[in-house]
Amino acid sequence: MTKRFAIVLAAGQGTRMKSKLYKVMHPVMGKPMVGHVVDQAMAAKMDKIVTVTGVGAETVQDYLGDKSDYVLQEEQLGTAHAVEQAAPLLKHEEGTTIVICGDTPLLTMETLEALMAHHEETGAKGTVLTAHADNPFGYGRVIRATDESVAKIVEEKDASATERAVKEINTGTYCFDNKALFEAIEKVDNNNSQGEYYLPDVIEILKNNNELVSAYQLPNKEEALGVNDRVALAEAATLMKRRINEKHMRNGVTMVDPANTYIESDVVIGQDTVIEPGVYLKGQTVIGEDSMIGAHSVIVDSEIGDKVTVTSSTIESAVMGNESNIGPNSHLRADTVIKEHVHIGNFVEIKKATIGNYTKIGHLTYVGDATLGEHINLGCGTVFVNYNGKEKNHIHVGDHAFIGCNANLIAPVTIEENTFVAAGSTITDNVPADSLAIARSRQTIKEGYVNKKAQKD
Template sequence: MTKRFAVVLAAGQGTRMKSKLYKVMHPVMGKPMVGHVVDQALEAAIDNIVTVTGVGAETVQDYLGDKSKYVLQEQQLGTAHAVQQAEPIIGEEEGTTVVICGDTPLLTKETLEGLMNHHEDAGAKATVLTAHADEPFGYGRVIRMNDGSVSKIVEQKDASEEEQAVQEINTGTYCFDNKALFEALKKVDNDNAQGEFYLPDVMEILKNQQELISGYQLPVKEEALGVNDRVALAEANRLMKKRINEQHMRNGVTLVDPDQTYIENNVKIGQDTLIEPGVYLKGETVIGEDCFIGAHSIIENSTIHSNVKVTSSHIEEAVMENNSDIGPNSHLRPQSLIKEGAHIGNYVEIKKSTIGKRSKVGHLTYVGDATLGQNINLGCGTVFVNYDGKQKHHINVGDNSFIGCNTNLIAPVDVEANTYIAAGSTITDNVPAESLAIARARQVNKADYFKKMPHKD
């Protein structure tokens, strides 16, 4: 089987983005553009990926890791010059090489596979990925021979009136016979207005050598969108969002309003989960079956098991087990675990804590650095006072305990199983099992106090 390679062009600084962030690292639905490109190449079973980097090389390498090999284009001298930097790694190999821009995040593995299969089946030395454009102004036109092979690629400014009428355009993605590519790159010159070495010139060189140049047309033009500014970035996000949402809906997820639902690339969702408008699911989030995710909830890098109800709440790096619920307007901070059947009500914040099975944290409560057992009830306004100004301390609450409203638990402290704490208490000492703790001053009523106060008629 023919070996396959990819050269990912990721050296451009992207000045039109007007950003301190390296262009190909701008995210599209939660993943940097170059990450989309490389991941699709890997899924297309490409044997060896070489990413050409420039300014910000370390950022790209840190993100992609061992998914790719890397070469540095120290000077930005054009696309042909960029591809030529990969020669020490793959220049002597036999096989097929696809050249992809790192700012084309919508390209799919199906397209890359189709392009390479067409190229190899046609016996071409080079194949250009093309698309149909109803309004082709500004794009390079792909001019074909009567037999369907490509005669040339002509830029808008150089095209004749007849050529300008052609609606098949160059997308900037190419496929080559690897050996032929690197031989032709040596013959590319920079005799042009910009003084750069352009990759499309390879097609002309091979054509003059009587080699076959082919074209493979995309069924959907938008897939080849290149992102050069923030307007195009927003369009790429819109198109990727639509693609992701449609995939989830076809897999059995109900999105009440897909246009107002944001699901990043790596999120997984089970069947019969319903998601209301304004929801944003981020990172490596996993959501089980039969869940309800209410309007304007944000869930990031979290695991939500099945039959969970989330109402207008923010969950980050946390876990909610089966049949638990939260909200509205509550917040699970990192390292929070809500066990099966537990209830987290409204205006509750939980941080680095475990809430045991069937326990209830109803409303207006803060739980931090704590472990709660099963069947516990926390009254309204309970505060776990976990910070002494220098360190965080832990609190344990045993099974079947009842914590009255407006209780302060001062860490470190243990409240053992089957205990009661009277409302309004401030607990500073351990509470033994099966006891009642009362830590508040007795009520004193001052008779006729009103008459002693200065007041006006």
């Protein structure tokens, strides 16, 4: 079987982005552009991926990790010069090499596979990925020969009137016979107005050697979008959002208003879950089946079970078990585990805590650094006081405990099972099982106080 390689061009500074962030690291629906490109190349089962980096190389390498090998283009001298940096890793290999720009996040694995298959079936030494553009202004035109092979690629400024009328454009993605690529690239010169070494010149060199150059036209031009500024970045995000949402809907997820639903590329959602408008699902979030994610909820890197209801709440790096519910206007922070059949009401914040099955936390409550058992009721206004100004301490509440409203639990403390804490209490000592804890001042009434105060004033 023919070996396959990918060279990802990610060395450009991206000055038109007007950003301190390295161009290919700008995210599209939660993932850097270069991440989309490399992930699709991996899905196409490349034998080796080589990413060409430049300014900001460490940032790209830290993000991609072992998904790719790396070479450095110290000076940005053009696309052919960038590809040439991969020669030490690839030039002795036999097989097919695809060259992709790191700022084309919409290219899919299916397109890469189709391009390589077409290239190999035609026996071409080079293949250009093309697209049809109703308005091709500014793009290089692909001029076909009578046998439908590529005769040449001509830039807008160099094209004749007849050539400018051609609507098949060069997308900047290419497929080559690997040996032919590196042999030809040594012959590319920089005799042009920019003094750079251009990859399309390889096509001309192959043609001059009487080698076959073919073209594969994209069914959908949107995939070829290259991002060079913030306007194109927003366009790419819109197109990616639509693609992601359509995938989930076809897999059985209901979206009330897909145009106002934001789901990043790695999110997983089960069948018959309903997503309301304004929802943003981020990172490595996984949502089960038959759940309801209510309007304007934000869920990040979290695991949501089956038949869960999230109402206008924020969940970050947390877990919600089956048939639990939360909201409106509540917040689960990192390292929170909500088990099954748990009720989290409105204006509740939970951090680094485990909440047992069937426990209820109704409203206006803070739970931090705690372990709660099953069938517990926390009254309104309960505060887990877990921080003493220097360190955070743990609170444990046993099964079937009842914590009255406006209670303060001062860590470290243990409240054992089957206990009651009276409303308004501040608990500083452990509470044994089957007990009632009361920690509040006795009520005092001074009759006639108002009249006496008025006479004094």
